Amino acid sequence: MGESTPIVTMTGISKVFPGVKALSDVDFRLFPGEVHALMGENGAGKSTLVKVLTGVYDIDAGRIELRGQPVRFSSPLDAQRAGVSTVYQEINLCPNLSVAENILLGREPRRFGRILWPQLRRRAEELVQRLDLDIDVSSDLGEHSIAVQQLVAIARALDVEAQVLVLDEPTSSLDPSEVEQLFRVIRGLRAEGMAVLFITHFIDQVFAVADRTTVLRNGRLVGEYPMSELTQVDLVTKMLGEELKGLAELEERSDTAKDFSGVPVVAAADGLGRRGSVDPFSLTIHEGEVVGFAGLLGSGRTEAARLLFGADHADSGTLALGGKPASVRTPRVAMSHGVALCPENRKTEGLILDLTVRENIILALQARRGWARPVPRRRQDELVEKYIDALRIRPANPEAVVGSLSGGNQQKVLLARWLIAEPKLLILDEPTRGIDIGAKSEIMRLVVELSSGGMAVLFISAELEEVLRLSHRIAVLRDRRMVAELTNGEGVDASVVMETIASGARS
Amino acid sequence: MIKQKLVAASGHRLFWPLVALVAMLVGNLFFTPGFLDIEMKQGHLYGSVIDILSNAAPLMLVGLGMTVVIATKGIDLSVGAVVAISGALAAQQMSHLKDPNSVSGLFTAMALALVLSLVLGLWNGLLVAGLGIQPIIATLILMVAGRGIAQLITGGYTLEVRSDPFKVIGSGYWLTLPVPMLIALAVVGVAALVIRRTALGVLIEAIGGNTEASRLAGVRWRGLIWLAYAFCGLTAGMAGLMISSYTSAADGNNAGLFIELDAILAVVLGGTLLTGGRFSIGGTVVGALVIQTLITTINTSGIPPETNMLFKSLVVTAVCLLQSPAFRAKVFRRGRGAAPGQIPAPVSAGASTTPVSESSTEVSA
Numbered sequence: 001m002g003e004s005t006p007i008v009t010m011t012g013i014s015k016v017f018p019g020v021k022a023l024s025d026v027d028f029r030l031f032p033g034e035v036h037a038l039m040g041e042n043g044a045g046k047s048t049l050v051k052v053l054t055g056v057y058d059i060d061a062g063r064i065e066l067r068g069q070p071v072r073f074s075s076p077l078d079a080q081r082a083g084v085s086t087v088y089q090e091i092n093l094c095p096n097l098s099v100a101e102n103i104l105l106g107r108e109p110r111r112f113g114r115i116l117w118p119q120l121r122r123r124a125e126e127l128v129q130r131l132d133l134d135i136d137v138s139s140d141l142g143e144h145s146i147a148v149q150q151l152v153a154i155a156r157a158l159d160v161e162a163q164v165l166v167l168d169e170p171t172s173s174l175d176p177s178e179v180e181q182l183f184r185v186i187r188g189l190r191a192e193g194m195a196v197l198f199i200t201h202f203i204d205q206v207f208a209v210a211d212r213t214t215v216l217r218n219g220r221l222v223g224e225y226p227m228s229e230l231t232q233v234d235l236v237t238k239m240l241g242e243e244l245k246g247l248a249e250l251e252e253r254s255d256t257a258k259d260f261s262g263v264p265v266v267a268a269a270d271g272l273g274r275r276g277s278v279d280p281f282s283l284t285i286h287e288g289e290v291v292g293f294a295g296l297l298g299s300g301r302t303e304a305a306r307l308l309f310g311a312d313h314a315d316s317g318t319l320a321l322g323g324k325p326a327s328v329r330t331p332r333v334a335m336s337h338g339v340a341l342c343p344e345n346r347k348t349e350g351l352i353l354d355l356t357v358r359e360n361i362i363l364a365l366q367a368r369r370g371w372a373r374p375v376p377r378r379r380q381d382e383l384v385e386k387y388i389d390a391l392r393i394r395p396a397n398p399e400a401v402v403g404s405l406s407g408g409n410q411q412k413v414l415l416a417r418w419l420i421a422e423p424k425l426l427i428l429d430e431p432t433r434g435i436d437i438g439a440k441s442e443i444m445r446l447v448v449e450l451s452s453g454g455m456a457v458l459f460i461s462a463e464l465e466e467v468l469r470l471s472h473r474i475a476v477l478r479d480r481r482m483v484a485e486l487t488n489g490e491g492v493d494a495s496v497v498m499e500t501i502a503s504g505a506r507s
Numbered sequence: 508m509i510k511q512k513l514v515a516a517s518g519h520r521l522f523w524p525l526v527a528l529v530a531m532l533v534g535n536l537f538f539t540p541g542f543l544d545i546e547m548k549q550g551h552l553y554g555s556v557i558d559i560l561s562n563a564a565p566l567m568l569v570g571l572g573m574t575v576v577i578a579t580k581g582i583d584l585s586v587g588a589v590v591a592i593s594g595a596l597a598a599q600q601m602s603h604l605k606d607p608n609s610v611s612g613l614f615t616a617m618a619l620a621l622v623l624s625l626v627l628g629l630w631n632g633l634l635v636a637g638l639g640i641q642p643i644i645a646t647l648i649l650m651v652a653g654r655g656i657a658q659l660i661t662g663g664y665t666l667e668v669r670s671d672p673f674k675v676i677g678s679g680y681w682l683t684l685p686v687p688m689l690i691a692l693a694v695v696g697v698a699a700l701v702i703r704r705t706a707l708g709v710l711i712e713a714i715g716g717n718t719e720a721s722r723l724a725g726v727r728w729r730g731l732i733w734l735a736y737a738f739c740g741l742t743a744g745m746a747g748l749m750i751s752s753y754t755s756a757a758d759g760n761n762a763g764l765f766i767e768l769d770a771i772l773a774v775v776l777g778g779t780l781l782t783g784g785r786f787s788i789g790g791t792v793v794g795a796l797v798i799q800t801l802i803t804t805i806n807t808s809g810i811p812p813e814t815n816m817l818f819k820s821l822v823v824t825a826v827c828l829l830q831s832p833a834f835r836a837k838v839f840r841r842g843r844g845a846a847p848g849q850i851p852a853p854v855s856a857g858a859s860t861t862p863v864s865e866s867s868t869e870v871s872a
Contacts, residue, residue, distance in 0.1 A: 309723075311722075311723055330722075331722060331723050331724070331725050332725045332727065335725045341723065343720075343723055348717070348719065348720070349719050349720050349723055350720055350723070351717070351720060352712070352713045352716035352717045352720055352721065352784075353716065353717070354712070354716045354784045354785055355709070355712060355713060355716055355784075355785075359709050359712075359713070363709075363713055363721070363724045363726070364724045364725055366706045366709065366710065367710065367721075367724050367725040367726040367727070368725055369706070370706075370727075371705050371706045371707045371710050371731065372705055372706075373705075373706070374704065374705050374706040375706070417724065
């Protein structure tokens with residue numbers, strides 16, 4: 001099949017943004033009936049290449065051919081009409097409309113301007129069933145989990161007679177069984193002759209589903225490879241260049257079995273809970289300790305963390321911070337006790353996208369000082385410059401608007417905001433979601449450093465490997481309940497944690 | 508070089524409002540020769556430009572408060588009603604004075620009016636920040652009720668103001684310059700200084716940009732939104748005093764009528780988005796001047812005053828279109844859009860010599 005003619009050929013593509021060369025002279029081919037993975041770190045140019053292909057951006061140089069014909073899409077709609085459909089990382093649907101309306105929005109079957117509702121429902125049902133999804137298409141989209149919404153977005157993309165389906169980070173918010181469901185759908189589409197372009201940070205997933213891969217680095221093409229000829233290490237090496245040592249170092253964290261019994265307690269929750277959000281749980285975190293939250297999406301991980309930070313009110317139980325009972329009614333109170341939270345959803349709950357990197361970084365510090373005592377500009381610049389350097393935020397421009405940064409860099413800005421507040425307890429909710437492997441290992445290395453320096457860290461991640469690698473203790477959540485607490489060390493590995501989640505054991 | 512600078516300047520948010528302002532001032536020369544002339548008469552400066560600056564003063568004040576409220580992602584429709592109430596209370600207080608020219612009585616009356624305006628602003632803030640009512644509905648309450656309150660204060664009549672020192676605020680001169688202009692510029696200047704020198708500005712922009720994220724960063728969002736509405740009430744109260752001083756009367760029905768719409772227009776013309784976040788006080792001042800210039804133009808050029816509103820809407824449409832990047836891209840595309848297609852080679856050559864990482868480390872170093 002690889003020898004057939006490509007459906008998409010891109011040659012010598014260059015794209016320049018003010019101050020940044022996003023792509024230079026990149027070639028790319030996509031064949032019908034293949035799943036092609038586009039790989040690279042954040043800022044490598046993956047998103048730009050996709051946006052060029054789907055008509056979001058115009059190119060500065062190069063040519064794009066679709067089925068051998070040169071094309072130049074002026075808008076995503078234009079690309080869609082030509083058969084190139086895209087599902088973006090952030091779901092661009094309307095949660096207040098029904099599933100069926102979302103799938104067929106703008107393409108409703110009509111007669112004399114009137115929408116034919118029965119037909120619309122039937123069409124939507126067919127599409128949903130094609131994806132093995134068992135939901136009522138007349139229900140509001142917002143009622144469903146992110147995973148289902150993602151599949152609905154794919155259903156929407158499939159409705160147009162697509163020949164090329166672009167999936168930009170479709171799995172970043174899915175749990176393993178949902179990922180498997182998505183992969184079944186992707187394999188089905190491949191069998192039908194669809195060309196699927198798949199962008200992800202999960203290396204395992206690429207090996208599970210992709211046939212070929214194109215690797216980008218710093219806006220340039222590294223190469224195009226059949227997956228069968230690559231090992232995981234090969235692929236990572238190609239993505240990172242020579243910077244592989246960070247990962248290897250992190251493989252071993254020697255002190256995960258450390259005993260914290262004599263160390264001062266930073267936070268102690270006793271029967272803390274909130275109805276409809278998370279059942280009462282008890283948890284103690286010591287200075288310098290990393291506690292991991294393991295559990296599936298929607299297991300109550302985020303909700304438990306929000307109670308500790310006062311983002312939601314607890315309606316039962318007590319919380320002691322620094323050894324004293326504390327009533328954290330608001331995040332402000334929690335902050336005054338030295339608690340910080342990097343929220344899961346950095347765009348809606350973390351960053352102010354219109355403001356600059358500098359303004360976002362100093363926000364928490366400034367909020368604590370109050371409006372009347374501004375952080376002097378020189379001090380702002382010092383702090384911001386220090387953290388841009390330390391966390392390698394790119395572009396290294398304090399006055400760049402945060403909304404224009406890549407996901408990994410946005411995450412680092414958010415981290416910097418809380419690091420300058422010098423918290424005693426740092427809660428990181430999914431800090432590694434949707435960011436590339438380089439940034440991931442940087443953030444994990446940072447967690448190790450911070451905890452060695454005495455900071456208590458609550459680390460929440462859907463990726464068990466990460467939780468296991470960093471945590472001294474692991475709290476397992478399931479169905480909005482904390483079901484077990486495991487001390488990390490000999491004999492505790494991913495399968496043990498998985499089993500605990502699966503059995504829901506209380507120990 | 509000059510072209511590049513011009514292109515860079517046109518990206519600045521004050522560029523197009525200023526262009527509109529200058530164009531209108533110059534355009535007036537065709538209708539009214541000597542429009543831009545300023546002369547000395549009876550010891551003070553006199554001319555259309557001075558008139559514009561002076562008459563725009565109440566709108567600048569109201570626009571100032573409105574800017575801050577809009578930056579929090581809110582809106583205040585009640586400013587016109589507050590203008591009427593403030594003027595009414597001051598006039599009513601002064602009507603009780605034995606000596607209408609007593610300065611201490613005048614100050615008491617004005618202070619009372621300003622305190623009441625502040626309280627009305629706090630009321631709006633309570634509804635919006637305290638009780639979570641949508642700003643447009645919350646302030647609509649006072650917009651409707653406020654005229655009634657003003658009528659209640661004046662007993663249903665239009666009160667005449669006879670205090671001579673009071674007239675100074677709206678129509679006096681100091682050091683050859685009109686007092687209302689001086690007051691407005693001073694208030695705007697001090698407010699801008701306070702807002703930008705303290706962290707108020709950035710915190711308000713954070714709240715307007717993303718309220719939930721600001722809350723989670725520990726920003727006192729309720730308090731700051733409350734403060735914004737209170738401030739807006741206060742500036743509307745100042746404008747109310749100025750207007751009743753200028754007209755020597757307190758008219759509960761007509762004082763400050765539709766000034767909320769002009770204020771919102773001034774804010775939008777000045778480049779502050781109604782969706783909140785980034786705001787520009789300087790922009791609002793320019794916006795207010797654009798609106799006042801338009802009114803003065805209509806009055807002096809012999810265009811029938813009935814068409815006032817129509818002209819206003821045309822100019823506003825033009826400025827908003829010029830500010831819209833999408834519109835500019837469409838209209839000016841022919842000039843610039845051809846360039847990338849014709850000279851792709853230098854662009855890609857430049858791109859291939861400097862990898863991204865290198866250029867960005869240079870910045871940090």
